[in-house]
Amino acid sequence: MQAKKLNNGAIEGVLNEFLKDEQHLVLGFEKDKNGVSHRIFKKSLDQYSFLNPLFSTNGALFLRRLFAKGMQIVLLLRPCEIRAYVELVKLTQIEREDIIAVSVDCLGTVSTKEKIDEIPTEAGQLDAYMKETDKMRWACKVCREPRGVVGDAGIRIDKNGAFWATSYTEKGEGFLSMIEGNLEEAPKEMLISEKEKLPKFQTNMDDFEKDFSKCIMCMNCRDMCPVCYCIDCVFNGDEYLPKGDALLNKVFRTGSTNMPQGKELFHLIRMYHVSQTCVGCGACEEACPQGIPLTKYFKGTSERLQGMFAYMSGRNFDEAIPYLTFLEDELKDVED
Amino acid sequence: MEEKTNKNPEIIGFACSFCTFKASEMAGSLRMKYPDGVKLVQVPCSSRVDPAFVIKAILEGADGAFVAGCHPGDCHFIKGNYYTRRKIAALKEMFDAFSMKDKLKLFWVSAAEARRFVEKVTGMYDEIKEKKNAGKKA
Ligand code: SF4
Ligand code: SF4
Numbered sequence A: 001m002q003a004k005k006l007n008n009g010a011i012e013g014v015l016n017e018f019l020k021d022e023q024h025l026v027l028g029f030e031k032d033k034n035g036v037s038h039r040i041f042k043k044s045l046d047q048y049s050f051l052n053p054l055f056s057t058n059g060a061l062f063l064r065r066l067f068a069k070g071m072q073i074v075l076l077l078r079p080c081e082i083r084a085y086v087e088l089v090k091l092t093q094i095e096r097e098d099i100i101a102v103s104v105d106c107l108g109t110v111s112t113k114e115k116i117d118e119i120p121t122e123a124g125q126l127d128a129y130m131k132e133t134d135k136m137r138w139a140c141k142v143c144r145e146p147r148g149v150v151g152d153a154g155i156r157i158d159k160n161g162a163f164w165a166t167s168y169t170e171k172g173e174g175f176l177s178m179i180e181g182n183l184e185e186a187p188k189e190m191l192i193s194e195k196e197k198l199p200k201f202q203t204n205m206d207d208f209e210k211d212f213s214k215c216i217m218c219m220n221c222r223d224m225c226p227v228c229y230c231i232d233c234v235f236n237g238d239e240y241l242p243k244g245d246a247l248l249n250k251v252f253r254t255g256s257t258n259m260p261q262g263k264e265l266f267h268l269i270r271m272y273h274v275s276q277t278c279v280g281c282g283a284c285e286e287a288c289p290q291g292i293p294l295t296k297y298f299k300g301t302s303e304r305l306q307g308m309f310a311y312m313s314g315r316n317f318d319e320a321i322p323y324l325t326f327l328e329d330e331l332k333d334v335e336d
Numbered sequence B: 001m002e003e004k005t006n007k008n009p010e011i012i013g014f015a016c017s018f019c020t021f022k023a024s025e026m027a028g029s030l031r032m033k034y035p036d037g038v039k040l041v042q043v044p045c046s047s048r049v050d051p052a053f054v055i056k057a058i059l060e061g062a063d064g065a066f067v068a069g070c071h072p073g074d075c076h077f078i079k080g081n082y083y084t085r086r087k088i089a090a091l092k093e094m095f096d097a098f099s100m101k102d103k104l105k106l107f108w109v110s111a112a113e114a115r116r117f118v119e120k121v122t123g124m125y126d127e128i129k130e131k132k133n134a135g136k137k138a
């Protein structure tokens, strides 16, 4: 891999230079006394952090319906965030034109719901912390792609904790050219390596109903999912989830019902709708007030369904979302 | 899901109006019989079927559902059924993940294939009825 080694402060210098332009922004992480969180930087970087070991939500969520022209935005986010961004670009929810998406190697994250005092953001210390803690989110333990290998460019971390910048697209090359120094061969082995795939997800309706029995249908999981982008969600009207009069009419028609109604309906339909675009980030589960194991189901189902088409959400810009394309000669045995 | 008292299954079929639905009409005019429990919903193309329709049908009490359209290559809209094939293949995989794969089927039935239509839906009906009644006794 040809990359540029980043000396201490190099990237901050580059980004600060970039931010001098009024029309330029950077979406990344800020570390302050309250922890680490997303921040859109304007003018200059302040308390910038490459790594964010605290997961509150998937940052691609903030980019939906972003069609701004004439400005430039650099994203420096976790791989699952950049992957969700890539999917949203394919779904024409984001105009890619003015965005440079850079994925940064991710050492795993802890939920912001956890009570922790101090968490390191320096690569070596964080790596040690994550190896030790039992608080790493399940989504991260089984993350399919924690490496900064997606988007326009990537920031990789080597075994000594040094950062390397490399590019994957023309835009990425533009980003790389802002960084001083020459391209050199980066070490083969990096701090984090490719992950193994989870075994094929298998469940049944009884376990599913049990796991979701405490769901209160607040739909936070939908609202915080980066790739669940429909403005006219089918669950907003009365057809799928009747409310008020429509609900009572239905009860008169079909009989008594457990409340809140339509849990399995809601989750199964959403699961199908995001099945090719889900990046397994677990933002749904983070948003859930009831501790429902959403990631297990959404990630499990989506990886299984993506596998049918050798697809991986957000892996690259040019792979079409499987439901939006087809091959004439395929799936011969689907017919009954 | 509500307890079902009757042992005769109900099956919801989403049928393309250019082929399978025509075949069902022809079956009717030829006085071929297929089970009462098979209820058809006419759609303008099999690709109009959002898998949400199928999931809703099943979760609201249908014992099975099928999506039926023209044979691949024969779509009235040229390529609609190729999309159907992908979407329903994935939906079947999802049903499989939830251990209910026999509740969903995909049929290709052209407008001329009244007999094939009757055979397919009757076959599905009988299969589900057998399982349902076996389940009842156990
Ligand atoms: S899901 Fe993967 S990329 Fe996302 S925060 Fe966890 S380890 Fe990082
Ligand atoms: S369904 Fe959950 S895991 Fe999948 S992309 Fe949405 S928030 Fe992330």
Ligand code: SF4
Residues within 6 Å of the ligand: A214, A215, A216, A217, A218, A219, A220, A221, A222, A284, A287, A288, A289, A290, A291, A292, A294
């Ligand atoms: S966030 Fe949790 S409680 Fe709310 S709808 Fe989703 S699963 Fe149910």
